[in-house]
Amino acid sequence: MLFLQNLTYTHPNKDLLFDNINLTVNRQDKIALVGNNGAGKSTLLKIIAGVLQPSGGVMQVDSIPYYIPQLFGQFNNITIAQALRIEDKLKALQAILGGDVTEENLTILNDDWTIEERCKEALTHWGLEELDLHQEMATLSGGQKTKVFLAGIAIHQPEIVLLDEPSNHLDRSGRMLLYEFIQSASCTLIVVSHDRKLLNLLDTVCELSKRGIVVYGGNYDFYREQKMIEGNALDQDIRSKEKALRKARETERETAERQQKLDARGKKKQEKAGLPTISMNTFRNNAEKSTARIKGVHAEKIVTISQGLNELRKDLPDMDKMKLGFDNSTLHRGKILFAANDMNHRYGDRLLWQQALTFQITSGERIALKGLNGSGKTTLINIILGKLEPVSGTVSRADNRAVYIDQDYSLIDNSLQVYEQAERFNDAALQEHEIKTRLTRFLFTKDYWDKPCSALSGGEKMRLMLCCLTISDKTPDIIVLDEPTNNLDIQNIEILTAAVNEYKGTLIVVSHDEYFLEQINVERILELS
Incomplete structure (x- = not known):
């Protein structure tokens, strides 16, 4: 089981990435972690994997997760066996089989006598039977690197697997094998992916945002339906606020015009009555104060509505805020x-x-x-x-x-x-x-x-x-x-x-x-x- 409570992460430059992250993952749960780029999905996976340390909060995990990162450049200068963290076991096994039966070699092997067979079976399953475990990762394509780490799941047999964009670089046959693994896996899975077919194979969607994590009990299609309902409600709220803002501005204008007419009518009456200058000034000051008070009330109402509207608009998807625009190529079509x-x-x-x-x-x-x-x-x-x-x-x-x-x-x-x-x-x-x-x-x-x-x-x-x-x-x-x-x-x-x-x-x-x-x-x- 995985348990996160009030988890916080701050970048080395002191910028806050996320805080108040709360999540409970039970055994054999299959979870999709979604959210906008920059929300911190990959960082959260690294924290769970132990690659990064959180800035605050509590994390409890039952077993060491097996983590497949999104990028593999950091492994280019080491061998496949080193990247999979099995080189020492393989060396110990070979030494023992060669007669060097020391306490150190037995401790390193830890009774894992089938390590070579599992490596061969796992690599063959992912179409990598031609690879040598001692060749450098730099000699592999992006798809082969991904498959090497996917093969590592069968080699290590972990209870928790963390996958960061696992379908990246995979060709069609590789993706089919990945989908089969997701469906048949008995381990706990937490997956970050933009592959909508893959996301629909997972049981629960967890959305990471500045508000924390919101759990949607269903696959990606279910999540999209819920987000559409939320989006329609947001659109309705925005339209209502826009209507209220127009009404408030209209009322402000009408009230100001009515007050101006009243003030002008009162001034004419005072002039006809021949009131002293001091009385006229008093009446004028009172009228100005009354006008200012009314304007203040309306202005405050407009500001309140405008602020509410701006807050709602912040929740709009980026797609609805962007303005795109491309000029056409100057070449005629068909050239x-x-x-x-x-x-x-x-x-x-x-x-x-x-x-x-x-x-x-x-x-x-x-x-x-x-x-x-x-x-x-x-x-x-x-x-x-x-x-x-x-x-x-x-x-x-x-x-x-x-x-x-x-x-x-x-x-x-x-x-x-x-x-x-x-x-x-x-x-x-x-x-x-x-x-x-x-x-x-x-x-x-x-x-x-x-x-x-x-x-x-x-x-x-x-x-x-x-x-x-x-x-x-x-x-x-x-x-x-x-x-x-x-x-x-x-x-x-x-x-x-x-x-x-x-x-x-x-x-x-x-x-x-x-x-x-x-x-x-x-x-x-x-x-x-």
């Missing part, structure tokens, strides 16, 4: 941008594709580039963009402006601040206030302008990248998206989907997210084998 004839590439002595590729890409197309891990998708992208030449066959490229957006948003310079990053794309010579207006449209308010890009979440970097593209006066003719949804929460995937659907140029997308491909209206699939 041939890239053509390949009997093209192939080679790594070492091996040709990359069994059959040479012949195809063309025309302006305005929406293409999904598919293939198993290692099928050459990245190589083909580099050839299309002119960064690489094939070893055989011919290619032709029309003049075009292409932008390649990878899943790490490498076009964002982490050494720059948010405003500086936007300024770098300012080839349209926009004024400072115009750039800041664009940033605000993409939810980068004043508090963000001096923030380092390195501190941005995946979703924030995606929004900044989209903002930069709108600041530039050179609209891309081709946008290449390489696994664009991998590091995004669902809300930011919806933002990206809306932005992509406004873009009218050529789109090439590498993605295993079938739902996303459907939403952006992909017209053609190039499948590599």
Whole structure:
């Protein structure tokens, strides 16, 4: 069992990430942890895993969780066995089998005589039978690294498993194996994911936000239904408040006009009556005080309603606050941008594709580039963009402006601040206030302008990248998206989907997210084998 009470985490720079986190997870619970990018989902998993320490609160966990992180770069310089924390056991087993039966080796092995068999079975199950446990992690693809850690579940057989975006990098067959594991697992699962098919396999959704954790007793579809009901209620509250605000302003205006007429009528009567100046001044002062008092009452009411309205609007989804806008590509639709004839590439002595590729890409197309891990998708992208030449066959490229957006948003310079990053794309010579207006449209308010890009979440970097593209006066003719949804929460995937659907140029997308491909209206699939 896992128990969290009043858990708090503060960044090293003293910024509060979350507080008052309360959650109880029972044995064999299968939980989806959802929330906006930057809410702290990955950080919370790291705290539960023991990678990070909370700033305050209480955490109790029955057993050591098995944790699969979202990123694996930190393991590149070690072997698969070291990454899985089984190297010492394997060495001890080999030493014992070789006759070195010492107390130290027996203690390290801890009677785990089947460790080698479990490793072989687990790697084979995930399609990794060709891997050597002593090869470096850096030699593996992103999908293979994920599968290695997934194989570690069967090797270690933990009671609690923490998964941070486990379907990232996995091809279709890998995802099917992951879904089967989720359904059949008898251990406790806590999963952070944007994969809606995976989320629907989990029994409970826990939403992490600034308010803490709200538990929804059902799968993701149930959660969406509840959020829709909440959203409709919020919309109704906002409309009611807006109506009340209009009514209050109208009443204020009518009252002010009526008071002015009364004051003017009273003044005329006083003048006709020939009252002394001192009396006239007294009447005028009283009238002014009365008008000011009435105005104050109405102003206070308007301020109260306005504040309530602003608080309600803060709860609106980011999608409803954003203003997108992309210019069209200058190339006419149907223009041939890239053509390949009997093209192939080679790594070492091996040709990359069994059959040479012949195809063309025309302006305005929406293409999904598919293939198993290692099928050459990245190589083909580099050839299309002119960064690489094939070893055989011919290619032709029309003049075009292409932008390649990878899943790490490498076009964002982490050494720059948010405003500086936007300024770098300012080839349209926009004024400072115009750039800041664009940033605000993409939810980068004043508090963000001096923030380092390195501190941005995946979703924030995606929004900044989209903002930069709108600041530039050179609209891309081709946008290449390489696994664009991998590091995004669902809300930011919806933002990206809306932005992509406004873009009218050529789109090439590498993605295993079938739902996303459907939403952006992909017209053609190039499948590599």
